Amino acid sequence: xxxxxxxxxxxxxxxxxxxxxxxxxxxxxxxxxxxxxxxxxxxxxxxxxx
Numbered sequence: 001x002x003x004x005x006x007x008x009x010x011x012x013x014x015x016x017x018x019x020x021x022x023x024x025x026x027x028x029x030x031x032x033x034x035x036x037x038x039x040x041x042x043x044x045x046x047x048x049x050x
Contacts, residue, residue, distance in 0.1 A: 011050050015041070 001009060022037040041048075 008050055012048075015048055015050075 004012075018037075018039045019041050020037065021040070022034060026034055
């Protein structure tokens with residue numbers, strides 16, 4: 001990541017944090033109706049416009 005600017009690194013870091021599963025307590029609270037995070041992204045299928 002040596003050639004990337006600080007702005008690009010910050011945006012990539014934000015996307016990395018968004019790409020987590022939904023917390024377990026949310027799954028338990030909604031009785032498994034909310035199971036996956038709506039902002040989940042796969043690195044092969046969906047490309048970022050950064």
